[in-house]
Amino acid sequence: MNIVEPIRKKNDLKKVESILKKQSFRNLLMFTLGINCGLRISDILGLNVGDVQNKNYICITEKKTGKYKRFPINSKLKPMFAKFTKGRNVNEPLFLSAFCNRMDRTQCYRILNDACRQAGMDCKIGTHTLRKTFGYHHYQKFKDIAMLQKIFNHYSPNVTLRYIGIDQDIIDKSYNNFML
Numbered sequence: 054m055n056i057v058e059p060i061r062k063k064n065d066l067k068k069v070e071s072i073l074k075k076q077s078f079r080n081l082l083m084f085t086l087g088i089n090c091g092l093r094i095s096d097i098l099g100l101n102v103g104d105v106q107n108k109n110y111i112c113i114t115e116k117k118t119g120k121y122k123r124f125p126i127n128s129k130l131k132p133m134f135a136k137f138t139k140g141r142n143v144n145e146p147l148f149l150s151a152f153c154n155r156m157d158r159t160q161c162y163r164i165l166n167d168a169c170r171q172a173g174m175d176c177k178i179g180t181h182t183l184r185k186t187f188g189y190h191h192y193q194k195f196k197d198i199a200m201l202q203k204i205f206n207h208y209s210p211n212v213t214l215r216y217i218g219i220d221q222d223i224i225d226k227s228y229n230n231f232m233l
Contacts, residue, residue, distance in 0.1 A: 057179035059189035059218050060088075060169070066186070068172035073164070080164050082133050083148055083156075087183025089127055091191070091204055093117060094158050094180035103143030105134045118206055188217035 060066055066088065073081040086097055095116045104111060105126065112123045126134065138147070146155035161180050169178045184205075192201055202213045214220045 055179065056177065057182045057185065058176040059182060059185035060174070060176070060178075061189060061218070063190075065169075065172055065174055069165075069168045069174075072168040072171050076164070076168070078133075078137060079148060080168075082130075082137050083161060084165065084168070084183065085133060086130060087180075088186045088190075089130055090124060091184050091187035092122075093184055094161055096122075097183075098146075098148055098156055098158065098161065100147040101143065102138045102141045102145045102147055105130075105147060106138040106141070106143060107135075115206075120206060185217055188213070189219070192217055192219060 060069065069084065070081060073084050083097065086092075087094070090097075090111065092113075093116070096113055099113070099116060100111070104113070108126060110123050110125050112121070114121055148156040150156050150160060158180050165180060165182065166178050169176075169182075188201055188205060191204070192198065195201075198210045198213055201217070202210050205213055205216065207213045207216065211220075
């Protein structure tokens with residue numbers, strides 16, 4: 054199993070957003086949703102139009118854990134959902150492929166990897182990068198590992214710190230500040 058990393062620099066996030074915006078609004082929304090909600094890609098791709106259209110909250114049962122999850126749609130996503138779902142059927146998958154089927158994780162992986170490569174990023178990128186990016190920046194802003202652990206349904210704070218790459222950041226800083 055390959056370990057992917059979060060996108061740590063906000064400037065890199067802006068570069069990727071700019072690239073995806075030029076590609077399609079769908080790609081930009083998929084990325085924006087991923088980095089703003091912390092859902093796994095399987096849960097993002099499982100959303101239907103009716104799950105977000107004219108809603109204040111997203112309510113799902115996580116595919117991996119079977120646990121119920123409810124969280125507010127933030128002010129960045131709300132107008133994006135309104136634009137993206139206007140005139141669409143509530144039972145339709147939110148993210149459609151070019152063949153009008155539900156997008157799959159392989160397509161998302163290619164979109165994300167291509168955009169990050171174009172942005173000049175050299176870290177290990179995958180669809181899970183979206184969830185880890187949410188976690189990394191949430192932790193940087195609030196420094197509340199217990200809340201993040203609860204959001205991710207992790208069993209310990211150490212798992213969450215390792216998961217979002219904070220442990221590695223601390224180790225790297227330690228090495229960089231140590232000389233004999």
